[in-house]
Amino acid sequence: xxxxxxxxxxxxxxxxxxxxxxxxxxxxxxxxxxxxxxxxxxxxxxxxxxxxxxxxxxxxxxxxxxxxxxxxxxxxxxxxxxxxxxxxxxxxxxxxxxxxxxxxxxxxxxxxxxxxxxxxxxxxxxxxxxxxxxxxxxxxxxxxxxxxxxxxxxxxxxxxxxxxxxxxxxxxxxxxxxxxxxxxxxxxxxxxxxxxxxxxxxxxxxxxxxxxxxxxxxxxxxxxxxxxxxxxxxxxxxxxxxxxxxxxxxxxxxxxxxxxxxxxxxxxxxxxxxxxxxxxxxxxxxxxxxxxxxxxxxxxxxxxxxxxxxxxxxxxxxxxxxxxxxxxxxxxxxxxxxxxxxxxxxxxxxxxxxxxxxxxxxxxxxxxxxxxxxxxxxx
Ligand SMILES: Cc1ncc(C[n+]2csc(CCOP(=O)(O)OP(=O)(O)O)c2C)c(N)n1
Ligand SMILES: [Mg+2]
Numbered sequence: 001x002x003x004x005x006x007x008x009x010x011x012x013x014x015x016x017x018x019x020x021x022x023x024x025x026x027x028x029x030x031x032x033x034x035x036x037x038x039x040x041x042x043x044x045x046x047x048x049x050x051x052x053x054x055x056x057x058x059x060x061x062x063x064x065x066x067x068x069x070x071x072x073x074x075x076x077x078x079x080x081x082x083x084x085x086x087x088x089x090x091x092x093x094x095x096x097x098x099x100x101x102x103x104x105x106x107x108x109x110x111x112x113x114x115x116x117x118x119x120x121x122x123x124x125x126x127x128x129x130x131x132x133x134x135x136x137x138x139x140x141x142x143x144x145x146x147x148x149x150x151x152x153x154x155x156x157x158x159x160x161x162x163x164x165x166x167x168x169x170x171x172x173x174x175x176x177x178x179x180x181x182x183x184x185x186x187x188x189x190x191x192x193x194x195x196x197x198x199x200x201x202x203x204x205x206x207x208x209x210x211x212x213x214x215x216x217x218x219x220x221x222x223x224x225x226x227x228x229x230x231x232x233x234x235x236x237x238x239x240x241x242x243x244x245x246x247x248x249x250x251x252x253x254x255x256x257x258x259x260x261x262x263x264x265x266x267x268x269x270x271x272x273x274x275x276x277x278x279x280x281x282x283x284x285x286x287x288x289x290x291x292x293x294x295x296x297x298x299x300x301x302x303x304x305x306x307x308x309x310x311x312x313x314x315x316x317x318x319x320x321x322x323x324x325x326x327x328x329x330x331x332x333x334x335x336x337x338x339x340x341x342x343x344x345x346x347x348x349x350x351x352x353x354x355x356x357x358x359x360x361x362x363x364x365x366x367x368x369x370x371x372x373x374x375x376x377x378x379x
Contacts, residue, residue: 009216054067082248109329114335171199338364
């Protein structure tokens with residue numbers, strides 16, 4: 001994981017490292033105080049939700065979690081800079097953006113449980129969110145596949161004359177996929193209204209991001225596709241918001257896509273199935289924990305009288321209670337009905353699928369249903 005950037009690489013920054021003030025040199029667009037508070041709330045919600053989900057996973061009540069800890073600044077400051085009618089194509093760790101865009105905690109937790117209230121009807125792995133009302137399509141674990149989808153959506157908007165922008169999130173590891181290349185190339189050629197956001201969290205499971213590419217920085221990749229590319233300090237919500245705002249305005253003006261590389265750190269393991277102590281050292285984790293984006297944001301808000309200890313404590317408590325209520329509720333819901341397996345693909349499910357459902361129902365009636373979460377869970 002890179003701590004010092006290679007020669008010639010600049011990283012856009014706006015805040016001092018301790019979060020107390022903005023850098024004098026920063027001349028960009030500042031989020032208004034209501035945006036700052038919305039970003040903070042979203043960051044804290046994700047932090048608390050992830051912690052709770054990880055505990056549930058350890059208890060065997062949720063199958064899989066991919067935590068965003070350490071990345072909340074990059075994720076939520078960037079998402080806040082998009083408009084309500086923009087579209088968000090996410091990767092594994094941007095799920096908290098559904099809540100930021102208005103999804104209920106019940107729906108969020110229902111998806112983590114894959115229960116009958118999950119809008120994906122339990123057909124996805126947990127942590128693969130979708131929120132239709134927030135223009136947030138579901139993503140696929142097959143890395144990079146959301147990128148061409150994002151560009152396709154942007155090209156459709158362009159042809160319809162809609163004044164919206166698409167956010168295409170990806171991890172650093174997924175920049176090595178063919179989906180990334182195809183998406184960047186199409187977007188560059190057609191000047192599609194897309195903002196590509198690489199969340200460079202230092203790792204792709206056990207591969208450090210510095211070894212993922214021979215390019216000096218992920219932002220350099222933009223050159224080959226004829227678009228601007230910037231490295232941004234992803235712990236710095238001001239720098240992130242400003243960079244996205246600039247890229248979004250460029251897209252809206254018909255000037256085409258941009259690539260932003262948001263530098264942050266994956267404080268946890270790759271997922272609930274991973275043990276990062278096998279491939280990275282504690283000093284590195286401590287180094288980045290000291291630069292935690294949430295602490296930095298809170299320092300700024302405190303210093304500028306936008307938040308105080310008491311309000312923060314109240315927020316903590318209220319969010320924790322809301323999460324608890326959503327979990328308590330999710331546990332009463334139960335699994336989606338077996339019949340739902342064949343819904344949503346055909347207007348009328350063909351006879352062979354109906355027969356399979358009938359067989360499954362008969363087997364369950366005769367032998368009982370399988371226990372939840374028995375056996376090994378993949379990645
Ligand atoms: C096409 C493809 N190749 C490999 C994998 C296995 N895999 C799952 S996550 C992951 C690393 C992803 O790293 P990155 O893109 O940096 O995202 P992060 O997990 O750090 O958020 C890999 C290699 C996969 N899911 N899909
Ligand atoms: Mg990564």
